[in-house]
Amino acid sequence: MISLYLFYFLSFVAILSALLMVFSKNPVHSVLYLVMTFFAIAGHYFLLNAQFLGIVHIIVYAGAIMVLFLYVIMMLNLNQAIEPMKSNLQKLAGIISAGVLSLVLIGAMRTTEIKAAASTASEIGFVSSLGKILFSEYLLPFELASILLLASMVGAVFLSKKELD
Amino acid sequence: MEILPHISINHYITVSILLFCIGVLGVITRRNAIIMFMCIELMLNAVNLLLVGFSKYWGDGNAQVFVFFIMTVAAAEVAVGLAILMMIYRNQHSSDIDVLNRMKW
Secondary structure, X not given: OHHHHHHHHHHHHHHHHHHHXXXXXXXXXXXXXXXXXXXXXXXXXXXXXXXXXXXXXXXXXXXXHHXXXXXXHHHHOOOHHHOOEOOHHHHHHHHHHHHHHHHHHHHHHHHOOOOXXXXXXXXXXXXXXXXXXXXXXXXXXXXXXXXXXXXHHHHHHHHOOOOOO | OEEEOOEEXXXXXXXXXXXXXXXXXXXXXXXXXXXXXXXXXXXXXXXXXXXXXXXXXXXXXXXXXXXXXXXXXXXHHHHHHHHHHHHHHHHHOOOEHXXXXXXXX
């Protein structure tokens, strides 16, 4: 029963802070609310017994990506005063279309029958079992991911140069 | 149907759908390019959460490896995307995407 309460608490925190992220006018507050959402999602991963992904999620998202966002926002000196906002009519249209999309998706979920699962092993999310899959079946994608990261690093350095000639 | 005691897979699908739609809402209603970028990250995370939920449901570790690769690609995407946004800001002196309408018909 405690896992159910934990699930509802984490989902509530995730959805509430995601909504606050979208609706807050100050970009720095948006980033901090998104960090809160990411911590709640990491809590979901721990609840699902995926420890490796939970820790990697905290390190990569909350630790690296959001710090990068915060750094860029502070460097560009974005604040509430110069924040561009859409008109209320456009906002209302956006809220209605996103709500309709969620209704369609939830309706599709309710009418879909998912096959009953086999009995689940509990240690699939551990580092040892994930590492075995990653370094046997997915060795080539793993190496390609390193090339992708190198290419993106070169691209970011190239794009941020002052003079592009 | 249950992955954890009292929690079915439909619970996780619902949470993922709601998070994804909040991301869509942000992309539609905001004009600041950086906030839109953050909403795209939120949508990626909604999909990741669903993948991990189904991984637990089927007892299959491949989905978690996929999530790992999605995180890698997201990190690369953020590095390049923020560099592009910096360049746009340097040229336009604004992070408002409605300023970038030169390719509009």
